[in-house]
Amino acid sequence: MGSNGGSPAFSVQARPCGVHNGSKIISVEAGMFDPLMTYDVMVVGGGNAGLCAAITARQTGASVLLLEQAPRELRGGNSRHTRNLRVIHDTPSEFLREVYLEDEYWGDLARVTGGNTDENLSRIMINESAGVTHWMAQCGARFQRSPSGTMNPSRKTAFLLGGGKALLNAYYLTAERLGVDILYDTEVRSLPLDDGFAREVKVVAHGVPTTVCAKAVVVSSGSFQANIDWLKHYWGEAADHFLIRGTAYAKGQILKDLLDQDVAPMGNPAQCHIVAVDARAPKFDGGIVTRLDCVPFSIVVDQNIRRIYDEGADIGPRRYAIWGRLVAQCQNQIAYAVFDSRAEGFFRPSIYPPIRAQTITELAGKLALDPPTLVATIHAFNSAVRSGTLDGNGPSHWQTEGITPPKTRWALPIDTPPFNSYPLGPGITFSYLGVKVDENARVLMTDGRPSGNIFAAGAIMAANVLGQGYLAGMGMTIGTVFGRIAGREAAKYANH
Ligand SMILES: Cc1cc2nc3c(=O)[nH]c(=O)nc-3n(C[C@H](O)[C@H](O)[C@H](O)COP(=O)(O)OP(=O)(O)OC[C@H]3O[C@@H](n4cnc5c(N)ncnc54)[C@H](O)[C@@H]3O)c2cc1C
CATH class of the missing domain: 3.90.700.10 (Succinate dehydrogenase/fumarate reductase flavoprotein, catalytic domain)
Structure with a gap:
């Protein structure tokens, strides 16, 4: 199939939705949510990283529940404000000029981070970025081609036609068609860890406190830049005057919850990207x-x-x-x-x-x-x-x-x-504090051991590759590449 259109290469199947257990049924966009069902993969946060994880996990056949705190009309987190993503390519295309190869990308990243980056994870991200526009197009993404777009094709970043909002709408549609169950207005409050395993997740869904079970969990709920009280720890009263460029839902509950339970932190909590x-x-x-x-x-x-x-x-x-x-x-x-x-x-x-x-x-x-x-x-x-x-x-x-x-x-x-x-x-665009992950996007504990069944993608783990500074289009590349890795690995874990 072409790299920027056509029908999905993978098959879209309807999947029976969870059935209520007699106590509480909560309607969701993609069917019904069954509080007693154990999903293979649960995804916390429905921005770019979460959608990439959910779609990828579902494409492997796993049952997937996506929990999003925002109401449907505000879904998509910071991702819906984006314009482009940074990808390597060894030939020009309709939406990318000339070539952009691994070593140049790595050089750019090493320069802006001042070396504050994990080279192994960064090179994985850079190399995997080569295939993402093709996969994205299969999931409904469209890119700005010359000369139809308002932006001229760039050499290092692909511009999204319709921006992040159009991308996220396409991803949600794809996820729904594939049979991902989606719960909006659902705040994940905590993931109680038992020897590094999250066996159940505490949520407030449509105002109703409940517990959801999954074999594996992908956290993709962003960092904490919309939490003014948390920002005040580092910026004092000045934080009251900060304008948060993106979602109001990036409060960092899950980030804090994990860090309080011996998950290894990554990134400087006092640093934010500010424009x-x-x-x-x-x-x-x-x-x-x-x-x-x-x-x-x-x-x-x-x-x-x-x-x-x-x-x-x-x-x-x-x-x-x-x-x-x-x-x-x-x-x-x-x-x-x-x-x-x-x-x-x-x-x-x-x-x-x-x-x-x-x-x-x-x-x-x-x-x-x-x-x-x-x-x-x-x-x-x-x-x-x-x-x-x-x-x-x-x-x-x-x-x-x-x-x-x-x-x-x-x-x-x-x-x-x-x-x-x-x-x-x-x-404030984003804060840099996140959780540490390994090359399978598995969350690491403070003693260096991998957690049992928790994976992370997107802004919540971005500091592993972007410890400081910023490169245009990298936020979406981190979310897309590690979202797909997290979805794939979470599904693999659940199936074993
Ligand atoms: C104005 C702006 C422009 C940007 N432009 C670009 C760009 O052009 N290119 C680029 O690469 N990057 C850009 N970025 C950065 C980019 O937006 C982020 O790096 C990226 O969107 C992070 O994706 P994510 O999926 O990790 O987080 P998000 O997209 O923020 O998604 C996180 C989701 O988690 C949900 N959530 C949070 N807490 C909970 C909870 N407790 N329970 C349930 N759900 C929860 C939120 O509601 C949200 O939907 C931009 C950022 C901003 C603010």
Whole structure:
């Protein structure tokens, strides 16, 4: 079958659903859930990793129950906000340019993590990424081809047509058709461990506390970045101002539950991936569209109207994370990008309109900043601009002289009304704490032994390969590759 369409290569079978036991029946999307049935594989969390695990396990013939805390309309976790995934390929395709081979991928990963990665697991992930787009297409994924997509094909990442939302909808449909039982509105509260085995799982399904049994469990419930109280352990009161870019359901209950029961931790609990987003974004689920592109074309001041960093220092993708961290460290976790009408055409506009005024004084009033100080700051900046000639690169090489911090690129004077501002807030993408796994995605205990029947995939184990930093498209690759490994190994375990 083609790599980007056609019918599934595996057979889709209807499977009789669990039958109620006389006490409590709970309807589910894909049938009925039987509290007394022992499933082969239970999957905790229905994002990309969980769906890949559930579909893979079911494809081997295992009975599978997927438990998702969100209601159906909010299913899909952070995965539904995604755009792309990073895969190796030795020939170009309709949605991937040129080639991207193992050693280059490994080099990129080693660089961004500063070596804070398990090379064995990383190379497994990199090598297995070669086949994932084909498998994804069999499960209904579509990729953006040139020139139909809004994104040009990239060399290192495949862009999803319709984004993560379309992917997750396709995966849920595939899972339902295959006969995976799915329970929404079901929070998994704990997996009591008995000598490293989870023999039953405590859940609250549709408000009803109950217990579910499975021979093997895949945990794919993400990390804890939506748990503000937990973030406060490391960030203090600042965490109250954090905007969570993705799902509100990433509270880390299962992560904490496992770590409290001697499962080995992985990753730095104090670290988060943070990007600068529009401070007017919703508290949760603002997604990709709230990220701001304007910083290199602006000056950025904090509430005290101090410029905080060289806005031109980094104009590549790294700038999002640099500025996220800087804003998180500002007073009240807010800063303001200020630019004039001449800068407007240089960047992708935000989903929100800029705050706009005809004078700097008026703009300061709208931002609740001290007008004379903002006027003086902009005057000092403008006086320091050393404009060059306007060549083919536009004003990209214009710099300042004699001010601290300097602006080393795109130093455009702010002098042509209307004047604009975007308020910047810290947008948390994910936290780095997870559980340690082996090459079969089996969760490891603190004494180094493998757990009995618990496997992990996705953000909950991502720190094994991504101990720090980030590479575009890696979150989805980790979830897809280790989701499939976890599903396969959990089913294998259950069948023995
Ligand atoms: C705005 C944004 C854009 C991103 N863009 C990209 C991108 O383009 N490419 C990329 O590779 N990565 C991207 N990422 C990162 C990517 O989203 C994650 O790495 C990936 O989605 C993690 O998948 P997952 O399945 O592990 O977790 P999730 O997709 O978050 O799924 C976890 C699921 O578990 C459920 N859950 C949690 N706790 C429980 C519980 N106790 N009981 C039951 N269910 C529970 C949640 O409701 C959720 O549905 C982006 C992240 C964000 C926030």
